[in-house]
Amino acid sequence: MTELPFQDRHDAGERLASHLSGRVTPPAVVLGLPRGGVPVAAEIARRLDLPLDVLVVRKLGVPGHEEFAMGAIASGxxxxxxxxxxxxxxxxxxxxxxxxxxxxxxxxxxxxxYRGDRAYPDLAAATVVLVDDGIATGATMRAAVQALRRLGAGRCIVAVPVAAPDSLTLLRDEADEVVCLAAPERFSSVGQWYRHFDQTSDAEVRQCLADAAAPGTPRG
Structure with a gap:
């Protein structure tokens, strides 16, 4: 397990990249879950020299208690x-x-x-590193994994900095591999494990994608 808390999402992405180094071989792509997962994914993609993209997933919040997930929907x-x-x-x-x-x-x-008219990358036979900034109930990530299966992903690696232990157990039944740096027993929210956990904006997501796609972008 890793030292907590993380400074911010970029710090979390750097630490995850270190754990993933040597475990992901091309063809591979890093997909971040917007919005908070994208800055984490961007650091992983940069350090592993892999393409970055997004997979849009939305939590289904309990009426009157919207932060509490009763499910999720995803692209596809x-x-x-x-x-x-x-x-x-x-x-x-x-x-x-x-x-x-x-x-x-x-x-x-x-x-x-985020995507405009761009098609999804070709995931057939590819390893997909699916990234979020943390997992509470796991409903959003489970929907994302199922969406990837429908999109033809060859192998799915879920990579998160921190997660609730019970949710990790469920995800290990769905993904091919789960990489998680910390699974604290006393887990109430993802944000409690970050020193800086500001809301990620649409503009920041677009900037991460633009930076990753720009020719000559330094990596590693």
Whole structure:
């Protein structure tokens, strides 16, 4: 396990890259989950000399408690819902559908904002390093892994700086490999494990992608 807290997302990405070095062989691509996962992914891509892209995923928040995930949706028409949680909380189909439709609209907006008309990279037979700044419930990352399967990824490595232990257990059943630097037992939120955890903006995501795509961008 690594020393906590991380200074910021860039520090987390540098440390993750060190752990991934030598474990990822081309063809490979690094995909960040917007928005907070993209600065982490950008550092990994830069240091491992790999292409950077994004995979848009949206959490489905419990009505009235939106920070608490009851599922997630992702590019490619993937929907993951925690049916047991939905039943326990008494969330009816109409309320669930309303959340899904709202998040689909935001997913489409972000797809356009970050990707425009660019097609996804060719993932067939490729290793995909799927990155976020941390994992709480794991619903968002699980949806992302399932989306990658639909997009034809050859191998999926989930790479995160910090995660809740229970969520890691679930993800290991879905991904080919999970690389996590820290899994503290007393986990309440991702942000508690960073000294600086400002919200990542759309502009920062676009800048990370532009910097990675620019000819002559220094790497390593």
């Amino acid at each position: 028409g993937v929907t993951v819902v925690d049916e047991d949680l939905v039943t326990r909380l008494g969330i009816g189909p109409r309320a669930l559908d309303a959340v899904i439709e709202r998040e689909r609209a935001e997913l489409a907006r972000r797809e356009q904002a």
